[in-house]
Amino acid sequence: MLVEHEGTWVGWSGAAGPAPVPFRSDGISLHPVALSEDDLERYYEGMSNATLWPLYHDAVEPPYFSRRWAQSYREVNERFAEAAAKVAAPDATVWVQDYQLQLVPAMLRDRRPDLKIGFFLHIPFPPIELFMQLPQRAEIVRGLLGADLIGFQQKMGAQNFVRLAHHVLGCAYSGNVIEYEGRQIKAAAYPISIDTKEIEDLSNEPEIRARAEEIRAELGNPKTIILGVDRLDYTKGIERRLKAYRELLSEERLSVPETVMVQVATPSRERVGHYQTLRVRVEREVGRINGEFGRVGVSAVHYLHQSYSRRELAALYRAADVMIVTPLRDGMNLVAKEYVASRADTGGALVLSEFAGAANELRQALLCNPHDLDALKDAIIRATNMDPEEGRRRMAAMQRQIRKHDVAYWSHSFLDDLKSVGQPSDD
Numbered sequence: 269m270l271v272e273h274e275g276t277w278v279g280w281s282g283a284a285g286p287a288p289v290p291f292r293s294d295g296i297s298l299h300p301v302a303l304s305e306d307d308l309e310r311y312y313e314g315m316s317n318a319t320l321w322p323l324y325h326d327a328v329e330p331p332y333f334s335r336r337w338a339q340s341y342r343e344v345n346e347r348f349a350e351a352a353a354k355v356a357a358p359d360a361t362v363w364v365q366d367y368q369l370q371l372v373p374a375m376l377r378d379r380r381p382d383l384k385i386g387f388f389l390h391i392p393f394p395p396i397e398l399f400m401q402l403p404q405r406a407e408i409v410r411g412l413l414g415a416d417l418i419g420f421q422q423k424m425g426a427q428n429f430v431r432l433a434h435h436v437l438g439c440a441y442s443g444n445v446i447e448y449e450g451r452q453i454k455a456a457a458y459p460i461s462i463d464t465k466e467i468e469d470l471s472n473e474p475e476i477r478a479r480a481e482e483i484r485a486e487l488g489n490p491k492t493i494i495l496g497v498d499r500l501d502y503t504k505g506i507e508r509r510l511k512a513y514r515e516l517l518s519e520e521r522l523s524v525p526e527t528v529m530v531q532v533a534t535p536s537r538e539r540v541g542h543y544q545t546l547r548v549r550v551e552r553e554v555g556r557i558n559g560e561f562g563r564v565g566v567s568a569v570h571y572l573h574q575s576y577s578r579r580e581l582a583a584l585y586r587a588a589d590v591m592i593v594t595p596l597r598d599g600m601n602l603v604a605k606e607y608v609a610s611r612a613d614t615g616g617a618l619v620l621s622e623f624a625g626a627a628n629e630l631r632q633a634l635l636c637n638p639h640d641l642d643a644l645k646d647a648i649i650r651a652t653n654m655d656p657e658e659g660r661r662r663m664a665a666m667q668r669q670i671r672k673h674d675v676a677y678w679s680h681s682f683l684d685d686l687k688s689v690g691q692p693s694d695d
């Protein structure tokens with residue numbers, strides 16, 4: 269998308285300390301912004317990932333509120349706004365991404381009123397009742413209203429925001445258009461997606477198919493491989509799914525070694541307290557399952573706290589008979605879409621939480637409420653015993669959806685709408 273538009277990327281390199289000098293790579297200009305160790309702790313791990321992330325995900329873990337973190341969030345947002353204001357050409361379009369930068373739209377508009385500003389939130393936008401807990405609630409709403417177009421994963425998030433702008437700032441609105449300081453701001457849903465074709469092609473490569481067979485053999489050629497792939501995050505419902513699996517084994521509705529579970533849990537936000545305690549809980553549960561149901565040389569669950577290459581992930585998707593995606597709340601969940609795209613053979617079955625944004629599009633998955641353990645267990649059993657013809661029909665229908673609604677469709681629909689917002693309509 270940046271290449272297509274000859275765009276410039278302004279972002280953080282991922283390492284604390286001075287920013288690398290701007291450089292070009294693959295036809296894109298990159299302008300790194302520096303974050304110090306303090307910023308990392310207060311802005312990134314603190315306000316972004318211990319306040320906003322849990323609050324926006326239904327407070328499934330309690331959010332922490334800190335004035336110091338909020339101050340750091342302000343300062344870092346200023347830094348990004350300053351950097352973008354410097355590099356943007358006259359009348360350029362700037363697309364600000366995600367919850368770490370919600371103050372940037374207004375800060376940028378102050379500096380550069382000539383710009384067209386879009387904002388996209390990758391995570392859910394919470395209901396008013398929850399958002400109102402945030403001490404910086406009015407500041408964040410004002411920050412976002414600096415944009416011309418605010419994109420959300422789901423309609424519900426957009427509606428929550430429109431009502432909130434009215435509730436907190438008294439903004440008038442009509443449908444999804446908010447009036448603020450003499451401007452009209454649109455809030456709408458743009459469900460994100462994947463590069464479907466790229467993943468389909470990757471998973472069809474002979475080398476990936478061979479690797480998938482090899483993985484099956486390494487796991488002892490079980491009848492059913494159940495797979496989970498997530499960042500190790502408490503929103504992803506990893507504990508629910510392990511518990512469901514343990515109960516199914518204990519009730520002998522599933523058995524080892526006919527069934528094997530593989531859980532990839534990519535390391536994430538490891539210095540944040542919530543994540544450290546989650547890791548302890550998940551690893552305890554994995555130990556318990558293997559202790560009770562494993563045998564020498566046979567694990568009931570293979571737990572992999574590691575990052576994998578995209579190719580290895582594609583092979584894992586291709587090898588898995590049942591994919592379990594059970595977030596308690598998730599903006600979209602790309603893993604669910606990647607699994608569907610990887611099954612060009614139309615094999616496999618997807619168990620998907622109703623609380624993932626992806627559930628609105630992947631209607632032919634086995635949808636379930638992960639809080640309802642019995643329903644989750646039934647969905648796993650249904651997936652395990654799925655009639656192959658029915659499985660193929662479901663998979664093909666989901667593939668049609670994501671072929672049309674891929675990531676290019678997402679970015680084009682957002683940017684096309686951004687072009688036309690604020691312009692007088694034809695009628």
Ligand code: GDG
Nearest residue numbers: 390460498499534574575576577578598599600601602603
């Ligand atoms: C946020 C929102 C929204 C995972 N492990 C490895 C690896 N991954 C890749 C997956 C997938 C991505 O990371 C994870 O995306 P998700 O969408 O599942 O989840 P979040 O990280 O929480 O993303 C989410 C998303 O933003 C986009 O808007 O869908 O709701 O929370 O692509 O494949 N990739 C590699 N190795 C791994 O070990 N290479």
